[in-house]
Amino acid sequence: MRYFPLFLDLDNRKAVVVGGGEEALRKIRLLLKTKAKITVIAPTLHDELLAHVKEDRLAWVSRSFVPSLLDEAVLVYSANNDLHREVSQAARDRGIPVNAIDDAALSTFITPSIVDRDPVVVAIGTEGTSPVLGMGLRSKIEALLPQALGSLAIAASHLRQSVAERVPHGNRRRSFWQRYFFGSIRDSFMAGDAGSYTRELEAALIDVTSPSLGRVSLVGAGPGDPELLTLKAQRKLQEADVIVHDRLIGPGILDLARRDAIRIAVGKKPFEPSPRQSDINAILIREARAGRHVVRLKGGDPYVFGRGGEEQAALIAEGIPVDVVPGITAALGCASSIGLPLTQRGQNRAFTLLTGASEDGLAQHDWAALAKPGQAFAIYMGVNAAGDISAQLLDAGIDHKTPVTIVENGTLANERVMMCSIGSLWETLALNGVDGPAIIYVGLKPAMTSADILTFPVRDDTAAQILRAAS
Structure with missing residues (x-):
């Protein structure tokens, strides 16, 4: 900049x-x-x-x-x-x-290009590189902002002292203004309904001055690319008083959060001291009991190897409201990023997600079932256990030529893709020095090599049927 x-x-x-x-x-x-x-x-x-x-x-x-x-x-x-x-x-x-x-x-x-709703002013700059782009963005924002928005802001300025005297500083006051500018109070004001505006305003003030318990949102941050974050997840980041986040949150995602939100890192790293799950639960409970809106931000989806269920259970046991915002789990996001279909006719009829690690070491699975022909699965947290995993699968009879795709730092600018067979999985990881978050796909073929797996039969009368249906 x-x-x-x-x-x-x-x-x-x-x-x-x-x-x-x-x-x-x-x-x-x-x-x-x-x-x-x-x-x-x-x-x-x-x-x-x-x-x-x-x-x-x-x-x-x-x-x-x-x-x-x-x-x-x-x-x-x-x-x-x-x-x-x-x-x-x-x-x-x-x-x-x-x-x-x-x-x-x-x-x-x-x-800059300016959208004027005095005293609300939006400035759009392109550093002189693309004035037409700036004007186009201005037109879109003009259409989004009602003409009466400035009058609403002026009305808010007249309330500021009264709100400061009645509503404690912090998340409660912020919650009131969120409701004022983006909820039913604004709707009444914009409609010119003075009676409804007054009623909604007083109701909001009563609500935010009453004792309240905080809440926790378990939010999936997706596989890494900030553009894969859901709109709801982004809104939660903007509303949060506290963000408790993992190590694997993609760069740029925390930049979308409120700048004054408290950030607590609880990331776990292999072979290094890391917060226990009970410690993380205690942090969530502590912050919510203080009346704060807590966002527990997790890579991927909270319910897919994210221990979201454990955290949800701990919060419910303490009577703390909790909601869940899904995210794109790594197996789906990384596969789409590299063009690797997870299901294809004639190749596989099921796809399994499994973890390579547990609290006790190597996660145990039905290796014999996974080794059968036609099986396809993705392994989370499997890099350090890859040697044991491939050995278990080979012992269970998997074809040593079964294709494997490894995606490191999936969906990010430094994404890296490696392809090998199950028989050479450990050597491939060791030779390539994989140290970023990675997911391992077993039994899948890229779309370009599998388009001819199953041809689609076309009868001679198909065209005539289509024409009759169209008419």
């Missing part, structure tokens, strides 16, 4: 525009939305600017530019191509932010 976004207070401060044509007019239209003291410097002015001068909405210096005219200014626009370099240098010498229109090299700031 080259340009840091911020909002500049122009109330009763001098803003200068050098130039009197169309480009100057566009910038002055924006500045007129503020309370800045606008000065335009140009020998001649556009007719619309002359009208603003007559209405005392801006001051006109009808002469050629000299650097001293920028004295005491806090913002400068150069809207005259012939003067860009001179104006830019004069502003820089005085430490004044300057924008030379359409010349980023001579500018120290750029003006």
Whole structure:
């Protein structure tokens, strides 16, 4: 990020525009939305600017530019191509932010596309690379934000002191404002129903001032790529007071959370001291009892080798409300990322998820059943136990040529794919130095090599049947 976004207070401060044509007019239209003291410097002015001068909405210096005219200014626009370099240098010498229109090299700031619902203002910037993209995004956001949103924000400002006196600081106050801006209170306000607005407002204040217990959301973060996070999961991250997260949460996902949320890392790493499950349960219970909304953020899905069921049971036993937000489990997400179908006609009629590790070491399974022809399965947490797993399967009679696909850091930019047979699984892992989270698929073939496994029979009269059905 080259340009840091911020909002500049122009109330009763001098803003200068050098130039009197169309480009100057566009910038002055924006500045007129503020309370800045606008000065335009140009020998001649556009007719619309002359009208603003007559209405005392801006001051006109009808002469050629000299650097001293920028004295005491806090913002400068150069809207005259012939003067860009001179104006830019004069502003820089005085430490004044300057924008030379359409010349980023001579500018120290750029003006974003703006959605104005005063006092709610949304700014969209593309760092000057794609103005059309910025305008397109602005159009979409314009359509999303009601015109009365600014009036709602003003009404909220009048309530702020009263709410601060009645509602304790923290998640309860935040919960009230969430309900105010995004719930039934807003709906009543937008509908212009003053009676309903007052009733909903008082009901919300009573609710948030009553003693309350916190709650826990068990949230699946998916296989790694932030774009595979569900909308509900993202909303939970925005609402959370506390986020208790695993080590395998993909980079960028925590960036979607509320910035002031407390973050507690409880990730487990093989062969290193890690939090016990009982410790994690105790953290969830402690934070919820303090009245907080806790998000237990897990890689993949909470119910697929995520111990979500254990945590849910512990919370219910303590009378703590709990809800579950599913996520894309690693076996599904990683397979889709590399184009590996989990079920295909003529190849397999079932697909099994299993873990390679348990608290006691190697997880025990019905190896004889898994070794039968036509079986397909994915192994979670199987890298360190891969030698034992392949040995068990080979002893149970699996064909040593059974295909294996290993996906490390699936769905991420550093995703890595390795293919081998069950007979060479351990050597493949050792030679490739797999140390990131990985999932192992056994008995599956990529789509490109299995399209001809089962041909689709077409009878001679099929086309005629289709035509009759269409007519």
